[in-house]
Amino acid sequence: MTGRKNRLELVCPAGSAAMLRAAVEAGADSVYCGLQDETNARNFPGLNLTATELPEAVRWTHDRGGKLLLAINTFAKAGATEAWRRAVDTAARARVHAVIAADLGVLAYARDAWPDLRLHLSVQAAAGTPQAIGFYARAYGVKRVVLPRVLSVEEVARLTKAVNVEVEAFVYGGLCVMAEGRCALSSYATPGSPNLTGVCSPPESVSFVETPGMVTARLGDFAIDRHADYEPAGYPTLCKGRFVLDGDPAYLFEDPVSLNAMDMLAGLRKAGVTAVKVEGRQRGKAYVSRVARAFRSAIDALEAGQAITGQAALADLAEGRRETAGAYRKSWR
Amino acid sequence: MRLKFLDIPWAATPSWQLGPLTHPVDAWLTASVRRVARARPDVFRRLGRFQHSVFLIVPEDLPCAFRLSPAGERATVEIVGKRNPGPCAVRISGRMRTLLGLFDGSIDADASFFSRALRVEGATEAALALHNALEAAELHASDILGLPAALKTPLDRLLQAMGPRSAT
Amino acid sequence: MALMELSLMELSLGPLLFNWAPDRITDFYARIADETPIRRVYLGEVVCSKRIPSTGPALARAAERLIAGGKTVVYSSLALPATEREQNMGLALSNVDDEIEVNDMSLLAYRLGRPFTAGPFLNIYNELAARQLVAAGCTRLCANIELSIEAVGKIHAALPDLPLEIFAFGRLPLALSGRCYHARTHGLHKDACQFVCDRDPDGWTVRTIERQDFLAINGTQTLSNGVHVAAVAVETLRRAGVGALRLSPHNLDMAAVAGLFDSFLTEQIDAPALVAGLSALPLPGPLVSGYAGGHPGSRAAVGA
Numbered sequence: 001m002t003g004r005k006n007r008l009e010l011v012c013p014a015g016s017a018a019m020l021r022a023a024v025e026a027g028a029d030s031v032y033c034g035l036q037d038e039t040n041a042r043n044f045p046g047l048n049l050t051a052t053e054l055p056e057a058v059r060w061t062h063d064r065g066g067k068l069l070l071a072i073n074t075f076a077k078a079g080a081t082e083a084w085r086r087a088v089d090t091a092a093r094a095r096v097h098a099v100i101a102a103d104l105g106v107l108a109y110a111r112d113a114w115p116d117l118r119l120h121l122s123v124q125a126a127a128g129t130p131q132a133i134g135f136y137a138r139a140y141g142v143k144r145v146v147l148p149r150v151l152s153v154e155e156v157a158r159l160t161k162a163v164n165v166e167v168e169a170f171v172y173g174g175l176c177v178m179a180e181g182r183c184a185l186s187s188y189a190t191p192g193s194p195n196l197t198g199v200c201s202p203p204e205s206v207s208f209v210e211t212p213g214m215v216t217a218r219l220g221d222f223a224i225d226r227h228a229d230y231e232p233a234g235y236p237t238l239c240k241g242r243f244v245l246d247g248d249p250a251y252l253f254e255d256p257v258s259l260n261a262m263d264m265l266a267g268l269r270k271a272g273v274t275a276v277k278v279e280g281r282q283r284g285k286a287y288v289s290r291v292a293r294a295f296r297s298a299i300d301a302l303e304a305g306q307a308i309t310g311q312a313a314l315a316d317l318a319e320g321r322r323e324t325a326g327a328y329r330k331s332w333r
Numbered sequence: 334m335r336l337k338f339l340d341i342p343w344a345a346t347p348s349w350q351l352g353p354l355t356h357p358v359d360a361w362l363t364a365s366v367r368r369v370a371r372a373r374p375d376v377f378r379r380l381g382r383f384q385h386s387v388f389l390i391v392p393e394d395l396p397c398a399f400r401l402s403p404a405g406e407r408a409t410v411e412i413v414g415k416r417n418p419g420p421c422a423v424r425i426s427g428r429m430r431t432l433l434g435l436f437d438g439s440i441d442a443d444a445s446f447f448s449r450a451l452r453v454e455g456a457t458e459a460a461l462a463l464h465n466a467l468e469a470a471e472l473h474a475s476d477i478l479g480l481p482a483a484l485k486t487p488l489d490r491l492l493q494a495m496g497p498r499s500a501t
Numbered sequence: 502m503a504l505m506e507l508s509l510m511e512l513s514l515g516p517l518l519f520n521w522a523p524d525r526i527t528d529f530y531a532r533i534a535d536e537t538p539i540r541r542v543y544l545g546e547v548v549c550s551k552r553i554p555s556t557g558p559a560l561a562r563a564a565e566r567l568i569a570g571g572k573t574v575v576y577s578s579l580a581l582p583a584t585e586r587e588q589n590m591g592l593a594l595s596n597v598d599d600e601i602e603v604n605d606m607s608l609l610a611y612r613l614g615r616p617f618t619a620g621p622f623l624n625i626y627n628e629l630a631a632r633q634l635v636a637a638g639c640t641r642l643c644a645n646i647e648l649s650i651e652a653v654g655k656i657h658a659a660l661p662d663l664p665l666e667i668f669a670f671g672r673l674p675l676a677l678s679g680r681c682y683h684a685r686t687h688g689l690h691k692d693a694c695q696f697v698c699d700r701d702p703d704g705w706t707v708r709t710i711e712r713q714d715f716l717a718i719n720g721t722q723t724l725s726n727g728v729h730v731a732a733v734a735v736e737t738l739r740r741a742g743v744g745a746l747r748l749s750p751h752n753l754d755m756a757a758v759a760g761l762f763d764s765f766l767t768e769q770i771d772a773p774a775l776v777a778g779l780s781a782l783p784l785p786g787p788l789v790s791g792y793a794g795g796h797p798g799s800r801a802a803v804g805a
Contacts, residue, residue: 105629
């Protein structure tokens with residue numbers, strides 16, 4: 001939907017209650033979290049909130065005028081869907097502002113068991129067309145869709161005009177170059193995937209093998225990348241690795257860069273986007289404080305009709321120390 | 334062994350009956366980790382299946398390394414030499430300031446990792462669990478070093494005065 | 502055991518994923534029509550709409566040939582429609598009366614409860630989601646490639662009347678992107694790609710920095726290097742509710758592939774013998790079967 005003249009809502013990640021507080025204190029309008037199990041797509045060891053922490057986190061956030069969104073965005077396991085239904089119950093009882101989901105079964109359960117529970121459509125649902133979004137809106141009453149990162153600003157604008165739900169777009173953090181929720185690269189090489197177990201390129205399968213002067217990053221049986229030991233490294237997410245076709249090793253799928261669409265904020269706002277999202281539940285308090293602060297200033301500057309100047313401030317946080325505006329610029333294709 | 338770190342002379346602690354641990358600094362660090370375990374059981378619970386793993390923390394700028402076994406109230410920290418530190422689940426190396434910054438969450442782990450200020454060898458998931466547990470815990474360097482209460486604030490202030498623990 | 506049970510499992514041919522020349526397409530489907538026991542043939546451009554002017558007419562002719570040969574033809578949609586033109590194609594497809602295969606949720610908006618096959622590109626991982634699709638008109642489901650046979654069985658247990666198909670042969674379609682990897686590797690933009698993907702009729706093998714074959718690219722699609730085979734005992738497949746095995750077209754003697762699978766389904770050969778038989782063919786990669794057992798997809802097939 002377009003025509004809204006409200007300030008862009010800043011949605012920031014929270015991998016812990018401490019990170020949540022850092023995000024809100026740094027200016028986030030909304031925070032999104034997950035529970036400590038496979039029901040969300042950042043199921044890393046030691047990360048996320050326990051079911052007992054959630055109600056207090058909700059209260060704390062709402063007391064400060066913020067909104068807490070709970071991600072239940074993986075796909076329930078065949079024959080063992082209980083954990084996902086329990087997660088929805090936990091979210092509803094804790095009175096979260098919304099649940100972010102992708103699985104048709106999870107959406108249906110939430111709609112039927114908790115009709116007043118606000119539903120957002122996760123990027124994992126890979127709903128990138130007005131038709132797909134419209135289907136979810138009519139069938140499950142989703143109020144907001146998180147867009148795949150493969151769309152350009154023009155496409156975002158057209159799509160936003162064509163749908164009756166709010167639109168949330170990623171503006172910072174790790175880039176996913178494949179259609180999310182439909183990528184099996186990780187599970188081809190390792191026992192985990194974002195769809196099945198909530199982790200892409202799971203740490204259990206990651207190893208760094210040091211040889212004189214070099215470090216090779218491996219995922220399962222496969223070498224994903226190799227660096228001189230003084231070069232910047234990255235977590236060996238499969239699609240960010242270097243591979244060989246005919247010539248020298250190259251970043252075939254994507255360079256290890258991070259998304260920073262701060263320059264696109266004006267365009268996104270004009271396109272009618274309701275909220276902008278920062279990726280990175282696994283990045284910690286220091287990260288979210290800096291990023292939230294930078295985007296808070298940028299959004300406020302935009303609102304006041306001033307120039308946005310804070311782009312360079314976040315450069316050292318980027319994977320591979322490089323940033324991109326991603327697919328928002330069509331030249332990415 | 335007398336360590337001179339941050340120009341604070343590390344006084345020998347009162348002797349503790351801690352079984353095989355006889356080194357005073359070992360005992361002191363062990364006591365501090367156990368103190369955290371008692372005060373903050375949630376931190377240890379977060380480690381999940383890694384509560385009994387051995388973490389080898391290797392500060393590049395110190396002559397020794399630390400073997401941490403975070404088994405709650407039976408946690409131990411041993412000081413070991415860098416040459417034969419013994420088996421571990423994961424080895425985390427970096428400058429002391431970087432390691433401290435990671436432990437108290439004032440440094441973005443990913444950024445340190447990207448810049449190679451931090452190196453992880455072995456069970457990556459164990460390092461991740463430790464980082465995530467400490468991140469969530471909001472501990473301060475002084476908690477981790479187990480300083481007597483009187484020294485906590487001066488240390489934290491000193492570290493702050495030394496400037497942000499940059500990721501490089 | 503009733504004779505009826507033995508004849509229940511069928512062979513399907515999945516949609517052609519690659520950019521083949523029209524002549525090759527015509528010859529290929531003529532052989533499928535005349536020389537194989539394949540029952541259902543899925544036709545349609547799933548990967549890249551830019552190929553349609555070239556492959557479309559040949560596929561349309563193939564449809565006629567297949568129907569004349571007694572096969573059931575099902576029209577498959579694009580898996581990742583993006584542009585308005587692609588969305589309109591989906592709309593047009595949703596409105597045909599014939600059987601269609603839905604590979605993206607967009608089509609459900611227009612299908613309005615009319616019957617469809619849910620393709621393996623949809624993220625349906627459990628019985629709750631499958632039930633939602635059935636409520637939207639789904640009359641057949643091809644399981645997502647990541648699902649183990651056990652998981653398929655769980656879906657079958659909850660929805661015993663829903664015919665189930667599994668991806669049983671071919672390089673695995675692992676991921677889709679808005680970016681074209683063939684074009685990118687040749688230094689071209691997707692919009693000016695020169696159709697370079699037509700150089701690789703089975704995909705372009707990607708190796709790791711240690712020169713180990715790993716993946717394959719096919720335009721905007723990333724496939725496995727390994728050729729998946731559902732090397733699981735027929736009885737196990739049957740118990741899990743599998744009604745059809747889907748073979749994905751590759752540039753080799755598909756009639757021979759279909760023949761081996763037919764022998765397998767009629768229990769003349771067992772799973773290890775199926776694997777051995779397939780290994781003798783000029784496959785684009787080694788045989789893998791990890792997903793069937795709930796393992797990483799790259800795990801080698803036993804007997805490969």
